[in-house]
Amino acid sequence: MQDDLKKLAAQAAIPYVKNCRILGVGTGSTVNHFIDLLAPLKHQFEGAVSSSEASTERLLALGIPVLDLNAVGTLDIYVDGADEINTNLELIKGGGGALTREKIIAAASKHFICIADHSKLVSRLGKFPLPVEVIPMARSYVARTISALGGQPVWRENFITDNGNVILDIHRLDILEPMKLENTLNNITGVVTTGLFANRSADTVLLASEQGTQTLT
Ligand code: 5RP
Numbered sequence: 293m294q295d296d297l298k299k300l301a302a303q304a305a306i307p308y309v310k311n312c313r314i315l316g317v318g319t320g321s322t323v324n325h326f327i328d329l330l331a332p333l334k335h336q337f338e339g340a341v342s343s344s345e346a347s348t349e350r351l352l353a354l355g356i357p358v359l360d361l362n363a364v365g366t367l368d369i370y371v372d373g374a375d376e377i378n379t380n381l382e383l384i385k386g387g388g389g390a391l392t393r394e395k396i397i398a399a400a401s402k403h404f405i406c407i408a409d410h411s412k413l414v415s416r417l418g419k420f421p422l423p424v425e426v427i428p429m430a431r432s433y434v435a436r437t438i439s440a441l442g443g444q445p446v447w448r449e450n451f452i453t454d455n456g457n458v459i460l461d462i463h464r465l466d467i468l469e470p471m472k473l474e475n476t477l478n479n480i481t482g483v484v485t486t487g488l489f490a491n492r493s494a495d496t497v498l499l500a501s502e503q504g505t506q507t508l509t
Contacts, residue, residue, distance in 0.1 A: 295321070297409035298373075300500035302326035304507075305371045305407050308496075312337050314364050316397040317351060318372025319344040319390035322407050326371055327351055341367060343397050344390040345454050361400060370401035374494070375420045375487070377412050381494040381508060382470045386423030386487030389453050395485050398492050406494035410501040417470055421446065421461035423487035428458050430482020435460055437480050457484055 302325035309315060309330065317327060317340045327347065330340075331354040339357030341364060342348040348358050361367075372394055376384040383406060385391055398404050422443070426434045435445040438460065448459040467473055470490035477486040497508040 294409050294411065297500040297502075298322040298407075299325040300505055301407035301409060301498050302329055304498040304500065304505040305405050306333070308369055308371070308403070308405055309333060309337065312368035314338050314359060314367050315340045316367045316370030316372075316401045317342050317347050318370070318394055318397075319347050320373040320388045322373035322409070323347060323371065324350060326407060327354065327356070330354070330356060341397055343372065343393040344388070346388075346390075361397065367397065367401040369403045369405055370397050371405045371407060372398070374406050374408050374412055374489075376414045376417050377406060377408060377494070377497055377499070378414055378417050378470070379508070380470075381406070381497055382417060383489040383494060384417050384420050384422055384487050385489055386425070386459070387420070389423065389448070389451060389459055391423055391487045392425050392453065392455055392485040395489065395492070398489060403496065404492070404494045406497045408497065408499055410499050413499060416467065417488070418465040418467040421463045422465055422467075423448075424460045424462060424477060425453055425455070425457050425484040426460055427482045427484060428456075431458055431460065434480055434482045438462055438477070441476065455484065
């Protein structure tokens, strides 16, 4: 079952927590398993920087201190899931809409560990619609600009990010050059962040399947 594999991937990240002072924690169902597994170890580290209100709530409920990134400097590790992963460890993230804070924490961390079940591994990114966080007043402008680039933006209606913005999910992208596309999208006025993690890809991917967990570096 996919959820058992998500838990297996989360378990594989636990040894990386050893000797860490402060952890970055992502968002999503795979990370929820990781947070639950962290609870018994909470006295071994000072606390966590969280990428979403949902993860913050879960961390605090388990008694794990949540710290402000501005107060803690560079993080030892960041553990998060992904929606798609390629063999260069470039990712599509943001299915849960937490992409901006996730990208900030990934940038501020020494070691980005991505945990996922094997269904997330793809030969080419883009089948999963690429989430883009946008300032609300720029939604239509950004959508038109992305359409002109060949993507098909769909507004994630009734969804507001933790930062008060909206999400456009971009369909029909065949992402041949992830870094180039990330840079192009970042340059559109009104775009806050794209869910493409190519310029800052994962350092390690822990991929769980029925055969066990594989480590990609
Ligand atoms: C949230 C994310 C998640 O990491 C991604 O959507 C994977 O989620 P899950 O672990 O539930 O499959 O990027 O913004």
